[in-house]
Amino acid sequence: MPGRKTAVLFACLLLLPAVLYVVAIVAYPLVDTFYLSFTDASLRRTTNWIGWANYEKIFDTEFATIIIRTFVWTFLSVALKMIIGTSGALLLNAALPGRAVFRILTMPPWIVPMAIGIFMWGWMYNGQFGMISGLLQRFGLSDGPVAFLAYGHTAFWATIVTDVWIGVPMVTMYMLAAIQAVPLDLNEAAWVDGASRFYRLRRITLPMILPSAITMSMISLISTFNSFDIIWILTQGGPSGSTTTMIIDTYKTAIGSKRFGEGAARAVVICIFLSAFALLYFRAITKISNRMTT
Amino acid sequence: MKKNAMINRYRWWEMVLMYLGIALFLFFILAPFIEGFLVSLKPLGLLFSTPYKFFPENGSFAAYRTMWDSVPGFGRYIFNSFFISTVITIVVLVLVVPASYAFARIPFPGTGALLGAFLAVNMFSGAVLLIPLFRLMRSYGLLNTYWAMIVPGVAFLIPTAIWLLQTYMRRIPKELDEAAYVDGASHVYILRRVILPLAMPGIIVVAITTFIGAYAQQFIFALTFNSKTEFMPLPIGLFAYFGRQEVVWNELMAASFVGIAPAMILIFALQRYLVAGLTAGAVKQ
Numbered sequence: 001m002p003g004r005k006t007a008v009l010f011a012c013l014l015l016l017p018a019v020l021y022v023v024a025i026v027a028y029p030l031v032d033t034f035y036l037s038f039t040d041a042s043l044r045r046t047t048n049w050i051g052w053a054n055y056e057k058i059f060d061t062e063f064a065t066i067i068i069r070t071f072v073w074t075f076l077s078v079a080l081k082m083i084i085g086t087s088g089a090l091l092l093n094a095a096l097p098g099r100a101v102f103r104i105l106t107m108p109p110w111i112v113p114m115a116i117g118i119f120m121w122g123w124m125y126n127g128q129f130g131m132i133s134g135l136l137q138r139f140g141l142s143d144g145p146v147a148f149l150a151y152g153h154t155a156f157w158a159t160i161v162t163d164v165w166i167g168v169p170m171v172t173m174y175m176l177a178a179i180q181a182v183p184l185d186l187n188e189a190a191w192v193d194g195a196s197r198f199y200r201l202r203r204i205t206l207p208m209i210l211p212s213a214i215t216m217s218m219i220s221l222i223s224t225f226n227s228f229d230i231i232w233i234l235t236q237g238g239p240s241g242s243t244t245t246m247i248i249d250t251y252k253t254a255i256g257s258k259r260f261g262e263g264a265a266r267a268v269v270i271c272i273f274l275s276a277f278a279l280l281y282f283r284a285i286t287k288i289s290n291r292m293t294t
Numbered sequence: 295m296k297k298n299a300m301i302n303r304y305r306w307w308e309m310v311l312m313y314l315g316i317a318l319f320l321f322f323i324l325a326p327f328i329e330g331f332l333v334s335l336k337p338l339g340l341l342f343s344t345p346y347k348f349f350p351e352n353g354s355f356a357a358y359r360t361m362w363d364s365v366p367g368f369g370r371y372i373f374n375s376f377f378i379s380t381v382i383t384i385v386v387l388v389l390v391v392p393a394s395y396a397f398a399r400i401p402f403p404g405t406g407a408l409l410g411a412f413l414a415v416n417m418f419s420g421a422v423l424l425i426p427l428f429r430l431m432r433s434y435g436l437l438n439t440y441w442a443m444i445v446p447g448v449a450f451l452i453p454t455a456i457w458l459l460q461t462y463m464r465r466i467p468k469e470l471d472e473a474a475y476v477d478g479a480s481h482v483y484i485l486r487r488v489i490l491p492l493a494m495p496g497i498i499v500v501a502i503t504t505f506i507g508a509y510a511q512q513f514i515f516a517l518t519f520n521s522k523t524e525f526m527p528l529p530i531g532l533f534a535y536f537g538r539q540e541v542v543w544n545e546l547m548a549a550s551f552v553g554i555a556p557a558m559i560l561i562f563a564l565q566r567y568l569v570a571g572l573t574a575g576a577v578k579q
Contacts, residue, residue, distance in 0.1 A: 014395055015393050021389055025445060026423065029427050032429075096316075109326075111506055124325070228419070233533065275417075
């Protein structure tokens with residue numbers, strides 16, 4: 001191979017454009033967010049350093065409620081995505097006629113422009129004419145029309161269901177790949193010994209895909225925590241704040257009312273949580289790969 | 295082979311249960327599309343009739359004609375969506391191909407850490423960085439231009455693209471470039487004449503996933519950094535329409551279906567590449 005020094009120099013040259021781009025558009029803004037959180041930045045051209053004032057202002061009971069709500073929302077959504085996605089993957093892995101078609105039919109929510117899928121859910125949740133309310137009434141499960149997005153309690157669940165819908169295809173495909181990687185001879189050996197299908201699922205398949213499931217749920221946790229489009233399109237955080245997660249709250253403060261400094265302080269709190277999740281994720285994958293090599 | 299067939303033989307009730315499960319699963323996935331399509335066929339007057347009817351009576355494709363008049367910029371929105379996604383894909387490829395080659399082929403100190411740093415970008419889905427990005431765009435005069443959507447869009451698609459492409463390039467046998475090097479080829483020559491042609495399938499997968507990502511996720515930047523109708527991508531254009539007092543639902547749904555048609559055609563044409571590309575990294579080899 002060429003001289004080591006020239007090789008490394010060449011590598012730097014190749015990496016430089018991508019690195020510079022990400023530094024300018026992601027790393028610098030990230031640092032700037034921390035700086036802005038200590039200022040009174042707004043649409044005015046001048047900004048003043050105001051120390052911890054933004055943080056003192058945001059830490060009240062309302063902010064605590066938003067944090068708890070965000071965690072509950074995220075947890076429920078990730079849990080449902082994992083359960084539905086893994087079940088779907090197990091079903092799509094079965095040697096049934098038509099499974100190739102079923103696999104393709106799983107993809108649309110992932111590939112279609114997110115906003116458009118959400119518009120469709122907006123119609124489904126419509127109380128007067130939507131499908132869900134209509135079917136509930138048809139089967140006598142509800143006396144009158146249910147406007148899902150008009151009440152806090154139902155809007156909270158409605159946004160979760162839509163988020164699950166968008167996230168399930170990715171979990172399904174990822175878990176399907178994991179299931180297909182389970183060595184066939186393990187299953188065959190157990191089968192020869194007379195193990196039932198359910199026993200093999202519980203004792204072979206599920207333990208073998210557990211590492212992938214943990215990795216996937218961490219990835220899903222981070223993206224779900226960041227979820228914006230669904231809530232913004234369906235409810236904009238309402239009714240009366242019942243679907244306001246931390247991201248929505250930050251957006252409203254920063255972009256809606258142009259209080260950049262205060263919004264930045266809220267964004268910093270989000271960053272701290274995200275870093276904690278990332279750390280958790282990193283520890284999980286190192287633990288998993290350690291166990292696999294030993 | 296025979297054993298494999300036997301292990302997969304199901305009893306009849308197992309088959310029924312599994313098909314029921316699949317039906318339920320696919321119903322959840324496809325219900326909004328089915329309902330949306332049926333709505334696009336219903337005349338508006340019938341749409342707002344109770345009790346709820348699943349199938350449209352005297353349905354028609356009228357909404358697919360009238361929507362072009364009621365959503366004036368519709369053609370423009372679709373063009374914008376394609377234009378923005380195409381430019382994003384090209385910029386991402388220009389940045390990512392050389393970087394992936396460096397990651398995959400040239401051992402240098404800190405490879406792992408740098409790759410990790412790139413992947414960490416995925417943590418911040420844009421919403422967190424909106425404030426400084428808004429100020430950045432404003433100071434460079436990029437607000438309310440195509441660039442306001444392209445520049446941040448590229449940044450958040452780079453990590454996945456690098457990850458996919460460097461994984462792909464690592465699978466190309468090392469003996470090939472070593473042989474070329476022994477023959478006196480330079481790194482630039484090896485990249486251009488050995489790696490690039492061999493990595494073409496991988497580059498195509500990355501281009502497709504990047505394009506779909508760019509097409510599917512046009513929302514927050516377009517919502518925040520652009521307010522000019524002539525630059526709006528489809529999701530934002532329709533969102534303005536969705537937010538009106540009286541939503542003309544059948545036209546909105548018709549417009550949505552025309553808007554997702556390109557993505558749908560792409561999935562069916564390229565699904566083999568897609569599954570490979572989207573799940574790469576799920577299983578370590």
